[in-house]
Amino acid sequence: MEKPSLPSGTRDFGPEIMKKRKFVLSVMERVFRSHGFLPIETPSLENLKTLQGKYGDEGDQLLFKVLNSGEYFSKIKPENWPVSPADTIYKDMTPQISDRGLRYDLTVPLARFVVMNRDKLAFPFKRYQMQPVWRADRPQKGRYREFWQCDIDIVGSNSVVSEAELVECYQEVFAQLNLEVQIKINHRLILDAFLPLLGGREQWNAFMVAIDKFDKIGQEGVNNELLQRDLKNAIPAWNTLCEIAALNSTEDKLLALESFSEIQNEILTQGIAQVKELLDLLPRQQNVVLDLRLARGLSYYTGCVFEVVSNDDRVPADFRIGSIGGGGRYNNLTGVFGLKDVPGVGVSFGLDRILDTLESANLLEVNNDWAGVLICCMEEAYLSQATQIARELRIKNVICEVYPGAPKLKKQLDYANSKGCKYALILGESEMQQQHAMVKNLVTGEQQLLDWNALSDHITLN
């Protein structure tokens, strides 16, 4: 007999955690919809041609690939046929036995969707999408192989109003979830302004990779990294970025940047101007932080970049590492699929990390929406009457079920309590004769005998 198990990095969600997941999803969806975002869903399976080459070499390796159906081996070209298992030719063979894979994020599918439906969509196209994604990464705390992203994107808009709307959505969602966060922003143009200082694009790319590690290795760590990468002349710039980051207000940071004489150029001016424009549109800025060290790994970003981290005191420190959301402006995402010059901006909410964060601080209470009524029969003969009563209560929007059968009352009440029912309605012999039910409030313990017709007036679940 096989002992069942789950694939590493995947999880079951039982009723208690599902109630919480649904609550968080409903908060997000309500905010997204209130801003005019519309839902789309794309298939879990995508052609590997669509996915590959979009996430860098490392991303490609993390794609889950699906074996072709039927006699998949017969399609392998003879020259690729390996002679032994030790042969490493499998990299050439994989594309011949696998055409499809599981989506890695919701951004590339969005780009594909926009290109394939460009004639039907109204632009700017504002969509939300809340679906699982898969990555064959090594599972660890807060990192799953199957997890949910909740994305909002505005495709076809160049306006900073769109950036502001996304930041507001972050603010509204986390305010409604009662979680304190810091929304870090930066601008790719500000980082691009360092290009002349560093030499060329190659050095600049290495600089991005190095400063992207700041969260993990700290300021000194980045300095060492820069030394190792032969980027000694970037060290003063890096230290200046850190000094600026230590300033209190965004205004002070922008002033310091404007007076950072070594990199004054048109690109910096533009980047600063766009950040100011964005901030001007945001009424509440207390949780928005300009962080000039924020690079965001993905190469497709071209403007503002965002990252959300929790800085809530109630959240244990080891749950405050890592981002729970991020995104930015991309001005050529659909280019790879043949549709050029479509600007856009989008952010993602990491549902699983948000839930882990909220759970770590017990910030999620299951609300009352799930509490209902259990009808308990002392004899099987009363079940038909019980289902009739249940039907009438449900018409009045009361969650109501009949215990299927008539075991001992204790067993039935245990079930009602374990499900969080607020009431048990008990039908015994005398109740049946009088057309009454004993109504037991499971929260207060109070009992009262009520006429069947009066039940719905007395049962209040909220």
Add this chain to the structure above:
Amino acid sequence: MEKPSLPSGTRDFGPEIMKKRKFVLSVMERVFRSHGFLPIETPSLENLKTLQGKYGDEGDQLLFKVLNSGEYFSKIKPENWPVSPADTIYKDMTPQISDRGLRYDLTVPLARFVVMNRDKLAFPFKRYQMQPVWRADRPQKGRYREFWQCDIDIVGSNSVVSEAELVECYQEVFAQLNLEVQIKINHRLILDAFLPLLGGREQWNAFMVAIDKFDKIGQEGVNNELLQRDLKNAIPAWNTLCEIAALNSTEDKLLALESFSEIQNEILTQGIAQVKELLDLLPRQQNVVLDLRLARGLSYYTGCVFEVVSNDDRVPADFRIGSIGGGGRYNNLTGVFGLKDVPGVGVSFGLDRILDTLESANLLEVNNDWAGVLICCMEEAYLSQATQIARELRIKNVICEVYPGAPKLKKQLDYANSKGCKYALILGESEMQQQHAMVKNLVTGEQQLLDWNALSDHITLN
């Protein structure tokens, strides 16, 4: 430049169809919750060990298998290493390069979940689960490779109250969707009663396979099938089943069955009694039909079986073929995972076929919940004020967005209309000076100038 495409048998869902999917899902979920079902979700990826051997040989072949990560070829045993692509040894090789697959339905994952969580669950365990499943079947009308099932199951209950509850859920969901359906029921014991007539279990199994084809090949077709399968002595029984099926009322059918002298036995008596018990619990029976020919392929059913088809006149005939739901009682589903004697009963709603059916008859109207307000600025300088107004309207639960930018008004109004906005608020020079907005009702065409503070009182979306 690659032209993007979707894998065969998969679909994108744009905003218009998503609104309809969400509506149908919300109807189901409301009904499920009102009956005390609780949500669970299981991972898309399951170990192949969990899935294989549960759906018959054909089902096994339809499983999507995921290639192991990394150097998967190195794990192949030398004796299985094929010498050429023509070699058909791949069936032995597949298990060595693929450990995981995509779930095929929601029933086997439920059984696995129940076994793995048996100590934490309250029984009877009533769960609902609405998630996609995958089958590598040949795509055709109404058949997709990625589609959704919406399942409700009651695990740990022997009572016919549970069967009645599931039939009621079918009735309530389709009544709320305003779709006429027929809920066919039958009982495995009634079919089992034919066993002595047919010879042995093998003949009985062949009989089931033959009568399962009735929907496609008709009464005569089944007769031919029985002849070919050397089941000549089953033909009178089959013709009698068809005669009974032609009777009008369930009572007449049961009476005819009770007087069907060739197969009177204890099993038949039990089956008939359980069907009667179920019917007694159902107040509305006009769309419940006893269909003695209903076999349901899956071998794990042991009691009542159900199948739902649409018989709505408004649905075109070619959309009325095929079931849009089905299920039944199983009394040993978890046995294969080592937990014996757990009875249960469950039914599935086929979301995609239900949607196809409703769409074919234009029975789905998008409701007003999505209609909102677009704020149009004649100058970029007004955008900041516009975002402020939008924020205040959203606080009053109005869906509101600001057009990102200030292009020509016609472009902005086209966008509002294409999104189904009910109002456009226009901010021009004079409006800004007077702290007013021109409010255009896009449905009636009416316009009125309103003070910013008065907007939320005048905007009614429903």
